[in-house]
Amino acid sequence: MTARTPDSARDIPEATVARLPVYLRALTSFAEEGTTTCSSEELAVSAGVNSAKLRKDLSYLGSYGTRGVGYDVEYLRYQIAREIGVTHDWPVVIVGIGNLGHALANYSGFRSRGFRVVALLDADPTRKDEVVAGLDVRSFEDIESIVAEHAVSIGVIATPAIAAQAVADRMVANGITSILNFAPTVLSVPDGVGVRKVDLSIELQILAYHEQRKSIAPASEDAS
Amino acid sequence: MTARTPDSARDIPEATVARLPVYLRALTSFAEEGTTTCSSEELAVSAGVNSAKLRKDLSYLGSYGTRGVGYDVEYLRYQIAREIGVTHDWPVVIVGIGNLGHALANYSGFRSRGFRVVALLDADPTRKDEVVAGLDVRSFEDIESIVAEHAVSIGVIATPAIAAQAVADRMVANGITSILNFAPTVLSVPDGVGVRKVDLSIELQILAYHEQRKSIAPASEDAS
DNA sequence: TAGATTGTTAATCGATTAACAATC
DNA sequence: TAGATTGTTAATCGATTAACAATC
Structure with a gap:
């Protein structure tokens, strides 16, 4: 033991x-x-x-x-x-096919690093029939059948912040247990569901904090 | 003291x-x-x-x-x-106007959270004269004058990995001291230059690791 | 055997958390 | 005064690092 x-x-x-x-x-x-x-x-x-x-x-x-x-x-x-678990590919769905969703769908790095985008979903019906990165954009309502068909456990949220929680809830209800969230909002999910957040503004703000301090800081390390 | x-x-x-x-x-x-x-x-x-x-x-x-x-x-x-230092806006340049650069240029969250995109740069001359998010895409060669003109200290790299180090070097040479790097590569920069990395595949791989363990893990917490 | 480099130990450092005195 | 909630303390936990014994 x-x-x-x-x-x-x-x-x-x-x-x-x-x-x-x-x-x-x-x-x-x-x-x-x-x-x-x-x-x-x-x-x-x-x-x-x-x-x-x-x-x-x-x-x-x-x-x-x-x-x-x-x-x-x-x-x-x-x-x-x-x-890590990337000796085989993981099927992934992307929800929210705006500018960022487009970029994610086209990102070749996913495929080569253990992920396969199996579906693109968007709530906006005017986006249906669009083809992005070789995939039809489908209705968000199709999530249940898609997750079941491809045994998807990882979802990517690239919607506006306002929609993200509802999307996450729906993902979880359909059996997705890992979420990568690009929407600038805190998601609440049940225990056992993994969430990671990528927040572009937050990254820039962290840089700004340090940038600001450079101008204020005493030149204590200045060896010239 | x-x-x-x-x-x-x-x-x-x-x-x-x-x-x-x-x-x-x-x-x-x-x-x-x-x-x-x-x-x-x-x-x-x-x-x-x-x-x-x-x-x-x-x-x-x-x-x-x-x-x-x-x-x-x-x-x-x-x-x-x-x-944090966001009571006034920070001017930012984005280099690499592919799918991701497009999305970043159009991201409204930057503006509302303390940042102003002042220029979009791309090394590919065929992209010049394109207008993205209301800004002309300009030659990467213009970086010197743009950084000087707008007093830019923060740069965003959205190029392919192969180009990222050269872009970073050029940014640093022109006085940029904070870099947000979306290219999947490790940048080396001098002391005093801040770098933050956003790596989409890495985030997914971290989720995959935990996802994989869920299927392996002994049901020690299972109360049913 | 001598040189190189791993895998591990133990010390240090930084982050989290619960608890509660201070104080509105 | 009684109730509420902050700001801080101190204990705990987790991550980093240097050093070196193990071993190729």
Whole structure:
């Protein structure tokens, strides 16, 4: 009981989970360049973290390196992909096909990184019959049959803020258990449903805060 | 020297800084609804955090509430806006006017939350003379004059990954000191330049990780 | 064997939370 | 005065980091 869990299903800290995709991407770059082996230092530089943190993170997955040698790029890449769960594609629906929904539907990075957009939904009936990124824009009312047909568990909300909660409720009612929310609003969902938020203005405001402080700050680090 | 810094320029933890924009948004909602006063509990619910964390966060800014009563919505809203630095608009340039750049250029939330898009730049000469969101798409070569003319310190990168580092270098060379990066790549910038990254695939992969574990996890919390 | 690099330990740092004295 | 709610304290929790023993 107190021995380390031997195989999978260990408990990985949230901060580590958030970095695994970054490592995965760096390893994919290495593989594309033909690099077959790398050290924790090289991988760390490529991922923009320090190597102690990288090794600590990887240690939660298991022992996939070789002391004195480093990591096999392809092997580690696969192990991380497996841990994240992107060795097969996840079907995804996007709701809200405005400017942002358009951009998301056309984003090729989803496909290459473990996701497949299976449907585009919009509540506005005038948008129906539009074709975006090779997919028909369908009525939001079709969500039930689409989620059932494709066994969708991940939904993306790209609607105006005012509509987002209702969309989330409807997603959850139809069995979606993970939501990526681009609408600038706080969603409330039942326990067990995962939500991540991408908020463009908030990111800019965080930059603005630091930007503002640059002009105020005493020049204490100024070595000139 | 050991007394609390009396006025502004206190040291606010990063985690708090990242939440201030969320509080600001919640307060703006309250104001629009005509709510003039709120308690930490009400504001916390609206922002999706617990009230202890909210009060702790606000305590870094100062004492803007009244014990036994709560907060004046408009007053607190102004204090937070001032702390973030969005009592006046920040000029912003967007580089890379593909699908995502289009969406960002048209995003009305920037304008209402402290930012003004002053120029859209793209390296592709065939995109010049296009008008997006009421702005001419201009050559990336114009960045120097535009940054100088509008005193731009914040840049948004919405180019393909392959171009992003060169764009960032050029931004930094021209005096931009804060970058919001949508390209799926790690940027390296000099000390003193702030970078925030928004990575759509990474957000989905984090959701996928948790989604995957739901099917694997032992039903230890299952009370049925 | 000597050199290199991992995986792990332990110390440190920062963030969260509950509880409550202060005070309206 | 009694009730309400803030602002702060202190305990806890989680994340980071440097250092190094293990081991290729």
